[in-house]
Amino acid sequence: MFVTVHMPDGATHRLEALEGWRVMEVIRDWGLPIKAECGGACACATCHVWVGEEWLAKLVPPTAEELEMLDGAFQVDERSRLCCQIIMSKELDGLVVELAPESLADAPPERLAVGG
Amino acid sequence: MQASEASTDVIIVGAGPVGLFAVFELGLAKLKAHVVDILDKPGGQCAELYPEKPIYDIPGLPFCTGQELTDRLLEQIRPFEPVFHFGEMVEALTRTVDGKWRLTTDTGRVLIAPVVVIAAGGGSFVPKRPPIPGIEAYEGKSVFYAVRRIDAFRGRRIVIAGGGDSALDWTVNLAPMAGQLTLVHRRPEFRAAPDTVRKMRELEEQGLVRFELGQPAELKGSDGKLDAVVIKRTDGSTFDIESDTLLPFFGLTMKLGPIANFGLNLNENLIPVDTAKFETSTQAVFAIGDINSYSGKLKLILSGFHEAALMAQAAHRYVHPDKTLRFQYTTSSSELQRLLKVA
Structure with missing residues (x-):
């Protein structure tokens, strides 16, 4: 299954994803510069993405905790999610997200995976 | 603000779990430490990002929260009487004429020591x-x-x-x-x-x-x-x-900040170190915890604890080049137990 990520600089990446992985982990482990400071604990709001309109209904709705953490993000709208809280599943194969500028890391993390 | 100057054995930049445990390992080697952190409290990410979140991978502690880990580390290092400087951002690191390190903070504080340990995690917390x-x-x-x-x-x-x-x-x-x-x-x-x-x-x-x-x-x-x-x-x-x-x-986000201007080698905002002493390419400046990088590095708190222990051995050689540090266990050494104030 795949996730398509639009980066703030306009680049688009189609990333292979594994079922059960957090979208944040997929983006990070392919070596793209995502801040994700708290490492997926829903505690920092630095993995903010805008989800493609057509995918919103397929997502598990955000918890109260995620909505609270989104208060620490910018340009939040109804498509806003913290992508550490989106778990990949068959229904989400093809998911499209756009990374919010404030969640872009200064430098890419160490590359953990290789591939196209 | 009144300029304040102090001399110590080791200056630790960062009061997160790894910086705190460094106080312990240095303390067992009879080295005194000052600790600087931009936050107004100890604990680093554990205290700022996830004080109430669970941590399950601390050896011997099946479960604790970020705040509990911080509190336990503070209890553990209390005998060594570290001097904390909270709410201060490090500004510059320079050599003194007699070969020690001189670290200044944004309040005008000056700290002098033969050894500096960077335990700054993801950098300093600054407002978004x-x-x-x-x-x-x-x-x-x-x-x-x-x-x-x-x-x-x-x-x-x-x-x-x-x-x-x-x-x-x-x-x-x-x-x-x-x-x-x-x-x-x-x-x-x-x-x-x-x-x-x-x-x-x-x-x-x-x-x-x-x-x-x-x-x-x-x-x-x-x-x-x-x-x-x-x-x-x-x-x-x-x-x-x-x-x-x-x-x-x-809220806050992490930026490497002035450490980037310390003249240390940097690789993608991380500080490369060796894996025997966790020393940077600059003599007597060590980097431990999430901020360092080496082949196989895992950003785990327990990795930082191990790095702190080996760093302390090497730091001792810089502070006391004339003395040999005897390897001892806290279980059996009455000297270490006196340092820990339990004997």
Whole structure:
């Protein structure tokens, strides 16, 4: 299954994803510069993405905790999610997200995976 | 501010779990430490990001929260009497004429020591800057991320943006003296102490606070002087709030900060070290925890603890080149137990 990520600089990446992985982990482990400071604990709001309109209904709705953490993000709208809280599943194969500028890391993390 | 100077054995930059445990390992080697951190409290990410979140991978502690881990580390290092400098950002690291390190902080503090340990994790916590075009030009004149002197805001027409404790606390504290105060938040719910929210609602009823739903999108003004904040509503429409002051409170984020200018080798914002001493390419400057990099590095708290132990051995050689550090166990060594104040 795949996730398509639009980066703030306009680049688009189609990333292979594994079922059960957090979208944040997929983006990070392919070596793209995502801040994700708290490492997926829903505690920092630095993995903010805008989800493609057509995918919103397929997502598990955000918890109260995620909505609270989104208060620490910018340009939040109804498509806003913290992508550490989106778990990949068959229904989400093809998911499209756009990374919010404030969640872009200064430098890419160490590359953990290789591939196209 | 009065300049203050102190000498010690080791300066630790960062009071997160790894910086705190470094105090312990250095203490067993009879080395004294000063610890500097930009936060106003110990614990680093554990205290700032996830004080209530669970940690399951600390050896011997099947479960603890970020705050519990911090509290236990503080208890563990208490016998070594570390000197903490909280709320201070390191500024510069230079060599003294006699080959020691001289570290300065943004309060004018000067620390001198033969050894420096960088345990700065993901960098220093700094306020999040809203992605508003041109906001930098207003910072320090009309846009502020912290309130140092309440009096400086007397009579001003203030917009506070955010929905957490800082936003609500400052709304309640500044409202009585502001010329006008508008709180702007994206939703009607707040992530703040219920009592403070109640006080804010009371001030709103009294007409001292205006609450608007939305997010700041644009600033109007010139030469750093703010005239109005443009607020974007959820439906995309906008409106202006005439204002001379914007206080954005969206929490903190991590930036490497002045450590980048210490002259250390950097690789993608991490500090390369060897895996025997965890020393940087600069002599007597060590890097431990999430900030370092080496082949096979895992950013785990327990990795940082191991790194601290080996660092302390090497640090001892710099502080006491004439002495041999005897390897001992806390279980059996009466000398170590005296240091730990249990014997």
